[in-house]
Amino acid sequence: ETGVTQTPRHLVMGMTNKKSLKCEQHLGHNAMYWYKQSAKKPLELMFVYNFKEQTENNSVPSRFSPECPNSSHLFLHLHTLQPEDSALYLCASSQPGVGGELFFGEGSRLTVL
Amino acid sequence: GNSVTQMEGPVTLSEEAFLTINCTYTATGYPSLFWYVQYPGEGLQLLLKATKADDKGSNKGFEATYRKETTSFHLEKGSVQVSDSAVYFCALSVPHNFNKFYFGSGTKLNVKP
Numbered sequence: 630e631t632g633v634t635q636t637p638r639h640l641v642m643g644m645t646n647k648k649s650l651k652c653e654q655h656l657g658h659n660a661m662y663w664y665k666q667s668a669k670k671p672l673e674l675m676f677v678y679n680f681k682e683q684t685e686n687n688s689v690p691s692r693f694s695p696e697c698p699n700s701s702h703l704f705l706h707l708h709t710l711q712p713e714d715s716a717l718y719l720c721a722s723s724q725p726g727v728g729g730e731l732f733f734g735e736g737s738r739l740t741v742l
Numbered sequence: 743g744n745s746v747t748q749m750e751g752p753v754t755l756s757e758e759a760f761l762t763i764n765c766t767y768t769a770t771g772y773p774s775l776f777w778y779v780q781y782p783g784e785g786l787q788l789l790l791k792a793t794k795a796d797d798k799g800s801n802k803g804f805e806a807t808y809r810k811e812t813t814s815f816h817l818e819k820g821s822v823q824v825s826d827s828a829v830y831f832c833a834l835s836v837p838h839n840f841n842k843f844y845f846g847s848g849t850k851l852n853v854k855p
Contacts, residue, residue, distance in 0.1 A: 633785075660841050671847045672831070679841055719785050725840035728774045728793040731833075733785035 632656050635720050635734035643742050644710060650737045652703040652720030661703040662731065663695060664719040672719075678703060679725070710741045744769045748832045748846035755822055755853050763817040763849045765806075765832035773834040775799075775808055775815040780829045780848070789817075789830070827853045 633654045642648050654661065663675040677685035678697040692714075694706040703720055717738050721731040749764045767773065774793045778786040790799030795810035804819045815832060832846040 635785075662841075672845045674843075677841050684841055721786075723841070727837065727840075728791060729835070729840055730776055730788045730791055731778075731786070731843055733778075733787070735783075735785045 632732045633720055633722055633734035635718075635737050637737060638735065639738045639740075641740045641742065642707065642710065644712075646710075647706070647708040649707065650705040650718055650720075650739075652705075652734055654701055654703075654720075654722040654732070656722055656724075656732060658722035658724045658732070659700055660723045660725055661697060661700070662721040662723070663703065663705055664721065664733075666717040666719055666736070667715075675705075707739070710739075712741050715739055715741045744773070744834065744836055744842075744844045746832050746834055746844050746846040748830075748849055751829075751848070751850040753849060753851050755851070757824055757853055757855050758821045759853075761817070761819040761822045761826075761851070763830055763832075763851070765815045765817065765846060767813050767815065767832075767834050767844075769813075769834055769836055769844075771837045773836050775806070776833040776835075776843075777804070777806055777815070777817050778831040778833060778845075780831065782828070786831060822851070822853045824853045824855055827851055 660679045665673045676695045696704040717736045719736045720734045776791045777789040779789045780786045790801045792799040792808040798807045806817045829848045831848045
């Protein structure tokens with residue numbers, strides 16, 4: 630198993646659909662993250678979970694709803710999205726500490742029609 | 743506050759040319775510094791890191807030295823290959839909040855044969 634696995638890799642949805650992105654990490658890390666990467670924009674931190682507790686919500690619209698049932702799994706539930714939400718959504722995990730780096734999944738490419 | 747500034751791209755080089763991508767930072771406390779690389783269609787991967795002043799991170803022929811006096815962490819490679827074409831991100835984390843990473847905007851490198 631690779632370190633951080635994201636499914637699906639590609640998702641196309643209409644503005645009225647409800648879908649979810651899934652992330653799983655096999656590294657034993659305590660922190661998990663959602664980032665949004667849009668074309669020509671800096672990487673945007675969306676949510677951080679530390680020991681299953683949400684520690685960061687970077688003013689993300691409520692149409693994005695995260696869920697972290699345990700330290701190994703992270704979901705991003707999507708509903709009534711807008712076309713401008715089309716982006717690459719990256720999940721990451723880390724073991725917090727000096728020099729503790731982020732390990733990223735390969736991303737879920739979302740297109741909202 | 744904490745932030746990372748890296749040079750605008752794209753950077754276009756011929757194969758075997760010398761590469762420098764500049765990165766400077768501002769940080770409260772003593773940050774850990776990272777370079778990540780993103781190949782087309784993939785997530786970000788850690789390229790190298792350094793956790794204290796004068797440390798040199800190195801990997802795959804890339805190097806960067808933690809310069810506290812100039813608050814810099816410039817990425818260098820002596821001889822680039824076509825396969826190095828990617829987007830490179832400089833990042834930092836700070837001791838009082840290991841869960842928060844600050845990323846630069848990314849520098850796209852194109853290497854021509």
